[in-house]
Amino acid sequence: MQRRRLRDFGHVVGRLEPGPLNAITDVAGILVGQTTVLDDNTGVYSGVTAIVPTALTSGQARAVPAGLHVGNGYGKFVGATQVMELGELETPILLTSTLSTFGVADSLLSWLIDRSHEPIVSVNPVVGEVNNGWLSTGDPRPVTAEHVYAALDGASDGPVAMGNVGGGTGACALGFKAGIGTASRRVSLRDREATVGVLVQANMGGDLRLLGRTITPESLGLRRAGLSDERGSCVVVVGLDVPCSALQLSRIAARGVFALGRAGASYSHGSGDYGLAFSAEPSDAPRTLSPVELDAVFAAVLDSVEEAVVDALLAARTVRAPNGREAVALPHGVLRV
Numbered sequence: 001m002q003r004r005r006l007r008d009f010g011h012v013v014g015r016l017e018p019g020p021l022n023a024i025t026d027v028a029g030i031l032v033g034q035t036t037v038l039d040d041n042t043g044v045y046s047g048v049t050a051i052v053p054t055a056l057t058s059g060q061a062r063a064v065p066a067g068l069h070v071g072n073g074y075g076k077f078v079g080a081t082q083v084m085e086l087g088e089l090e091t092p093i094l095l096t097s098t099l100s101t102f103g104v105a106d107s108l109l110s111w112l113i114d115r116s117h118e119p120i121v122s123v124n125p126v127v128g129e130v131n132n133g134w135l136s137t138g139d140p141r142p143v144t145a146e147h148v149y150a151a152l153d154g155a156s157d158g159p160v161a162m163g164n165v166g167g168g169t170g171a172c173a174l175g176f177k178a179g180i181g182t183a184s185r186r187v188s189l190r191d192r193e194a195t196v197g198v199l200v201q202a203n204m205g206g207d208l209r210l211l212g213r214t215i216t217p218e219s220l221g222l223r224r225a226g227l228s229d230e231r232g233s234c235v236v237v238v239g240l241d242v243p244c245s246a247l248q249l250s251r252i253a254a255r256g257v258f259a260l261g262r263a264g265a266s267y268s269h270g271s272g273d274y275g276l277a278f279s280a281e282p283s284d285a286p287r288t289l290s291p292v293e294l295d296a297v298f299a300a301v302l303d304s305v306e307e308a309v310v311d312a313l314l315a316a317r318t319v320r321a322p323n324g325r326e327a328v329a330l331p332h333g334v335l336r337v
Contacts, residue, residue, distance in 0.1 A: 005311045009335040011211065013310075014303030016296075019184040022307075023160040024197030026184040027239045029054045029280035032199065033155030034166030034180070035147040043322045044138035048104055049166030049180055050151040051199060051237050052092040053280050057115075061282035063088035065243060067250030068276050071257035075233050075272020078105045079126035087246020089278045092152060094127045095167035095201045095235055097136065100143035101129040107148035128235040128274055130203035132170025134227050135319060135327050160199065163315030163329075171203035172226040173234070173309065174264050175217040177319055177327035178202040181312030185300035189242070189293050196240045196300035198256060200308040204232040204273070206266035208330070210310060214264070215334055225327035233272035234260055238301055243283030248294065253277035255298045259305035277301075 006013070007022070019026025031052040038045060055061045066089035068080055078101060083089060091112060096104045108125040133140070151166065160182045162168075168179025184197040205226060208215045217224045226232060236256035244252070256275035260267075267273055279286070289297065313330040320326045 004314060004332060006307055006314060011335065013307040014299065016185040016187060016300055016303060019186060019195050021159050022184055023182040024051065024184060024199045024239050025157045025160055027195045027197040027241050027280050029241065030197065030239045031155035031157050032160045033151040034161060035151040036165050036169050037142045037147055038169060039138060041322065042138035043136060044142045045132060045136040045170035045319060046097045046100060046142045047166040047169040048143050048147055048151045049095040049201065050092050050155050052152065052155040053278065055280065055282045056091065063090045064278050064280065064282045065246050065249055065286055066276065066278040067246050067253045069250055069254035069257055071273035071275065072267055072271050074270050075129060075274060076101045077128050077274050079124045082124040083126065089126060090124045091126055093237055093276065094148065096127065096129050096143050097167065097170060098129045098131045098133065099140045101127050103141055104143055104148055107145035110145060111149055111152055128201065130171055130201050130233040130235065132203065135172060135321055135325060136170035137321065137323055162312055164317050164319065167201050168312065171201065172327050173202040173204050173232065173313065174206050174208040175224040175226060176313050176330045177225055177316040178312045179316050181308035183304040183308040183311065185304050187296040187300050190290065194240060194242045196238065196297055196304060198301060198304040198308050199237045200305060200312060201235040202309050202312045204234040204260060204265045204271055205268050206264040209262065209264040210334065217328065220331060222328045223326060234265065236275045236305055238275065238277035239280050240297065241281050243279045243281045243286045244289060245286045248289055249277040249279065252297055252301055255301040256305050259302045260309065262302065262306040263309040
C-alpha cells in the first residue's frame with residue numbers, strides 16, 4: 001500500500017513552501033541512501049540511513065561546516081565531541097540502531113579508506129542511533145559492513161523513503177510505529193533563495209500533537225508501542241545550501257531538537273535527543289546570516305521537523321513481532337477531519 005504524507009490530506013505546517021521533493025535531498029549536494037535489515041521470523045527490525053554531503057565524497061572539500069546540539073545526552077553519538085570542538089563534518093552521517101553503532105562507525109571508516117587516494121591517518125566518523133530494542137529483539141547487532149556500503153554506494157538525490165526503512169526500521173515514536181521522516185523549506189535571504197532540508201530518525205516518547213489535538217494510541221483504542229518508561233531517542237539532521245559558521249549551525253541544530261516538542265516529544269531522562277546541522281556548500285569564508293535571515297532559517301527548521309515527524313508516522317507500517325509485541329501505525333483516519 002502506498003503511504004501518504006500530511007500534505008496529501010490538505011494539511012500544511014507553517015507558511016514556507018517546500019522544495020520539489022519536500023525532502024532533505026532538495027538541498028543541492030546532499031544524497032541519502034538506506035539499507036533495511038528485516039527478519040520477521042527472528043524479530044530483527046534494523047538498518048542504516050546515510051546522509052552524504054557530496055562535497056566530501058567528490059574531493060571538493062576535506063570538511064564542511066557543522067554544528068551539534070545535544071538536547072538530552074542519553075545516547076551514543078559517535079564523533080560528537082570533534083564536531084562540537086571544531087565545527088566541522090568530515091564524513092557522511094550514518095543513522096542506525098544502538099548496538100550496531102560501533103560496527104557501523106568501523107564500516108564507515110573502512111568505506112572511506114577504500115575510496116581514499118591518500119593514506120588516512122585520522123578521520124572522525126559520525127554515527128547517530130536510536131534504541132529499537134523494544135521491537136527488535138533478535139540479533140542485537142544485525143547491521144554489517146555490507147549493509148553500510150550498500151547505503152553509502154546507493155545514496156541518491158531522489159525521493160527519500162520514510163517510515164520502516166533504514167535506521168528507522170525498528171523505531172517507535174509517541175506511542176505509534178515511526179521511523180524515518182524528511183521535509184524541506186525554501187527561505188528568502190537578502191540576495192538569494194536558500195533551501196533547508198531535514199531528516200528525522202524518530203523514536204521518542206510522548207503524546208502526538210496533531211492539528212491542534214493530542215492523539216494517543218489509547219484514545220484510539222490501541223495499545224501503545226514502546227517502553228513504558230519512555231526511553232527513546234531522536235536524531236534530527238539539518239542540511240542547507242548556505243555556508244554558515246559553526247556557531248550559527250549549532251543554533252540551527254538546536255531548533256531541530258526544539259521542534260520535536262511541537263509534535264509532542266517528552267524529552268525523557270532515557271532519551272538521546274540530538275540535532276546536527278551542516279552546510280552542504282563548503283566555503284573558506286562562511287556567511288554570517290543576519291538576524292532576519294537566521295529567523296527565517298529557524299522557522300524553516302521548526303516547520304520541517306514537525307512535518308517530518310508526522311510524515312514518519314504516516315509512512316510507517318504496523319509491525320507484529322514474533323514475541324507478540326505490536327507497534328501500530330498511526331491510522332490515517334485521524335487526518336480526515
